[in-house]
Amino acid sequence: MYNGMTIAEKILAKKSGKKKVEPGEIIEAEVDYIMVNDVTGLPAFEVFENFNVAPLRDKIVLIPDHYVPNKDVPSAEQAKAMRIFAKKYNLPYYYEVGSSGVCHQHMIEKGFAAPGRLIVGADSHTCSYGALGAFSTGIGSTEAACAMALGNLWFRVPESQKFIIEGKTRKYVMGKDVILHIIGDIGVDGALYKSMEFYGSTVESFPLADRISIANMTVEAGAKAGIIPPDNTVYEYLKGRVIGEYEPVFADSTAEYIETFSYDAIEIPCTVAKPYLPSNIAPASELGDITIDQAYLGSCTNGRIEDLRIAAKILKGKKIHPNVRMIVVPASKEVYEQALEEGIIKVFLDANAYVSGPTCGACLGGYMGVLARGERCISSTNRNFIGRMGHKESEVYLANPAVVAASAITGRITDPGEVEHG
């Protein structure tokens, strides 16, 4: 009997010139774009120079974001290496500090990410572009260099899992809560080597921002890709942005999923992941008295304008708790500009939050918000591993932007419902 294909299988089949691919098969497929950042770029460039060929200029995207503006001399050298590489080969897609932002947000805003595309990036959260119906996945620096020379790369065709989320969400519940809930359910290796596909009325009603949070964190369940079938929300967003043409890809009705999970959105509360794993979840309202030293709003998971808007709504007219410093990092220049225009930055400043330009910054414990021993942070980012944002005895709790804002006001981890009429 002929079995149809999932979105992941269809894209990989198309890009490897095959009619059909099966999970487990190893194929070589043509990639549309290869992205590297300032951390993963340098090792890739060093490898690339072994090949003595010209790079595939139109496929390469270079975005410095992790340690820019540079935090020290070694990070300045890394960023410089990227600039030199871009100049040497006259690469069209190099984005200087100030013109871009966190790499994944930039890839989406500038129209690299689009339905049906196969995109690889030397950064694990490259899976974010699945929110637009692309197959995108994180790779290493060495293979990024090889792809820059060859234009293709090996892939093991993943098994696909189907996640169906239906119904209206509770107030303040966002895409972040949905994906934290799912990771809590299936575990940090619940999707290992697999592609997660998301369906249902909840996902369809989510704006792109929430869909990106969902796809972004699929790697936290071990997934190779996290894909949401594209629709009008995506097509509208891409108008005037997308580079070139694109062709949406959908699963066949006879596609085979190795597992199917169903969720009722109304049962998902504002969710927090406690240290030291994204799967270690609890409802924000049931955490008890967990005081915080820092509240961090930003990153490729939740640093978009929609995220800043909801946080500003909660913070408007209020002050950050005196024991807390709040750090707000818009994910891109575009987000920053929009927030300025809407008066959102002013709301943060009035509340005594520290607002910086776009960078990865403290999300990975890089700089600008690193935690001291014993400190605790509520964060809109995606990882709460040991030492992720600083000292090995510091703690990161992951949550959506509304929880981050509410907690910044009370000084302890707080469900936003608690502060709305305060």
Add this chain to the structure above:
Amino acid sequence: MDKIRGRVWKFGSNVDTDQIIPAEYLVTGDPKKLAGHAFEKVRPDFAKKVKKGDIIVGEENFGCGSSREHAPRALIGCGISCVIANSFARIFFRNSINIGLPLIECAVEATEGDILEIDFENGRILNTNSGREYRFKPLPDFLLDLLKAGGIVEYTKRKLASN
């Protein structure tokens, strides 16, 4: 890489790449320089005591987290000859194979300091302390070829030459 004999460093589940090499050291790609900071936050004595040929034995989801190739590079820099785990996070898996660090997916019982003998060709691991033998499924041919070629760089060079 047909046979390896080495001493075990034992780890648990979900060993993430922030543990293997903390982000603050991601300012070099040099395996030797990275090696000095391997597991610094969780096993401060590791980098000092690790010897060439040592083997890491983990449990589930080894290498989860970021795509930093610095993690397997740091392990290569430490002289680690092989990592064995029940399962691996996929980017860590790719990176390791691509740069020539052998990985074996196999549930092996071992304690710190045990001596293992690995026979890649026949898919066998012997724990010389407990006397127990384990079998593992060899990698798919394509990946074995990549490892044998010395990693994806050599593979790519060959492909470019034949184009």
